[in-house]
Amino acid sequence: MSGANEDIFDSIVVAEESFRGEGYREGFDRGTHLGLQDGRRHGVSHGAKLSSEVSFYYGFAITWKCLLQLNNDVKSRKHLKILEAFLGLIQGCPHEDQPETLTEDIKKLRAKFRQVCSILGVSSDLKAFMKISEAMSF
Amino acid sequence: LLLSVELLIRQLYLSSQMSWLKAASICGDDVFDENADEMSVMSKEWASNMKKRIRDGYVDGSDAGMEASLQVGFKQGYLEGAAMTAPVGRLKGMLSALYFWYQTKHPENPIPPSVTELLHRVSQYEDTIIDGTNKALEKPTPNVSSVSETMEELDLEQSVSGCCKEGCNDKECCKEAKKNDLNVTNTQENLSSGSSESLSCLLQECIELFSEFGLPQELIHHMEELKPM
Numbered sequence: 299m300s301g302a303n304e305d306i307f308d309s310i311v312v313a314e315e316s317f318r319g320e321g322y323r324e325g326f327d328r329g330t331h332l333g334l335q336d337g338r339r340h341g342v343s344h345g346a347k348l349s350s351e352v353s354f355y356y357g358f359a360i361t362w363k364c365l366l367q368l369n370n371d372v373k374s375r376k377h378l379k380i381l382e383a384f385l386g387l388i389q390g391c392p393h394e395d396q397p398e399t400l401t402e403d404i405k406k407l408r409a410k411f412r413q414v415c416s417i418l419g420v421s422s423d424l425k426a427f428m429k430i431s432e433a434m435s436f
Numbered sequence: 437l438l439l440s441v442e443l444l445i446r447q448l449y450l451s452s453q454m455s456w457l458k459a460a461s462i463c464g465d466d467v468f469d470e471n472a473d474e475m476s477v478m479s480k481e482w483a484s485n486m487k488k489r490i491r492d493g494y495v496d497g498s499d500a501g502m503e504a505s506l507q508v509g510f511k512q513g514y515l516e517g518a519a520m521t522a523p524v525g526r527l528k529g530m531l532s533a534l535y536f537w538y539q540t541k542h543p544e545n546p547i548p549p550s551v552t553e554l555l556h557r558v559s560q561y562e563d564t565i566i567d568g569t570n571k572a573l574e575k576p577t578p579n580v581s582s583v584s585e586t587m588e589e590l591d592l593e594q595s596v597s598g599c600c601k602e603g604c605n606d607k608e609c610c611k612e613a614k615k616n617d618l619n620v621t622n623t624q625e626n627l628s629s630g631s632s633e634s635l636s637c638l639l640q641e642c643i644e645l646f647s648e649f650g651l652p653q654e655l656i657h658h659m660e661e662l663k664p665m
Contacts (some may be wrong), residue, residue: 313486314485314486314489317486317489317490317493318489318490318492318493319493320490320493321489321490321491321492321493321494321495321496321497322493322494322496322497322500323493323497324493324494324497325493325494325495325496325497325498325499325500325501326497326498326500326501327497327501328494328497328498328501329497329498329499329500329501329502329503329504329505330501330502330504330505331501331505332498332501332502332505333501333502333503333504333505333506333508333509334505334506334508334509334512335509336502336506336509337505337506337507337508337509337510337511337512337513338509338510338512338513338516339509339513339569339572339573340509340510340513340573341509341510341511341512341513341514341515341516341517342513342514342516342517342520342569342572343513343517343566343569343570343572343573344510344513344514344517345513345514345515345516345517345518345519345520345521346517346518346520346521346565346566346569347517347521347566347569348518349517349518349519349520349521349522349525350521350522350524350525350528350562350565350566351525352525353521353522353523353524353525353526353528353529354525354526354528354529354532355529356525356526356529357525357526357527357528357529357530357531357532357533357658358529358530358532358533359529359533360530360655360658361529361530361533361534361537361655361658362533362537364651364652364654364655365533365537365651365652367652368652418536418540419540420536420539420540421536
């Protein structure tokens with residue numbers, strides 16, 4: 299008799315577990331789907347913003363580098379060195395592989411960009427600058 | 437209150453287990469009829485308990501699935517988003533450098549309007565892309581990810597405007613690109629809605645502008661790299 303009771307207990311536990319498991323699997327699928335979608339949307343938004351900024355720095359730096367290379371004076375060579383360092387920082391910035399270390403990297407890049415701008419004698423306030431160009435052209 | 441509710445549930449659950457056990461053990465006895473009402477109550481209890489099991493499992497599974505996939509989705513999206521703005525970001529940087537370089541070199545002259553205008557258009561184009569990703573964030577679409585749709589549209593738009601390859605003489609090809617773009621995506625809210633720009637067109641105009649200024653060929657290469665394959 300006690301053996302039969304144990305069997306029944308077992309089957310209750312098994313039944314409960316299987317019901318729970320059924321719900322779990324369904325929930326897991328749904329959660330995975332939602333998580334992928336949600337994560338992706340946030341990722342796209344973050345990726346677009348950060349890549350826009352980092353790519354901007356890259357375009358800015360390679361252009362200045364090319365233009366400064368046209369000159370051969372001491373000042374241009376000094377500026378070139380700083381630009382090279384900035385470019386190294388940009389290329390070392392793993393903005394496409396490791397979003398985890400991004401905040402630190404981007405902080406460093408921004409600081410370096412301000413330095414580059416002040417040496418080149420240009421405004422590093424790009425938002426203000428974009429507004430100026432807007433006001434000038436329209 | 438919460439505690440007492442939980443206690444009650446636990447008691448109910450236990451008693452239902454016990455009654456189920458009792459029901460199972462007396463099954464087949466001649467007292468069965470007397471227990472008929474009790475049996476139906478028991479089976480209802482059993483059913484509601486199992487429903488609760490399923491629900492609990494669902495909630496736990498949903499959380500676990502979400503947790504396991506958020507990061508994966510984020511990384512995937514991150515790469516997609518990065519690819520969306522990388523070319524236009526670089527163009528903007530290059531044009532800005534040209535702008536400041538000109539200013540430093542010719543402080544007495546105003547910046548040529550061709551530079552400021554193109555810079556403005558490039559930066560507006562970039563804004564539409566970023567606004568598009570922000571909109572997707574605010575209003576998630578229930579079925580297919582809107583991001584993938586806008587991504588495809590962007591690709592499409594780029595290939596459609598291949599007319600720019602042979603010297604983009606002013607805005608004719610941009611109009612063409614817009615027309616095609618609207619034909620394809622008229623029902624969808626896409627990234628470039630309200631904008632007549634395409635990356636290929638802007639790119640071509642930038643290349644021409646840099647050539648006009650007689651700037652090093654290396655810079656042109658940096659732009660040509662951005663052309664969609």
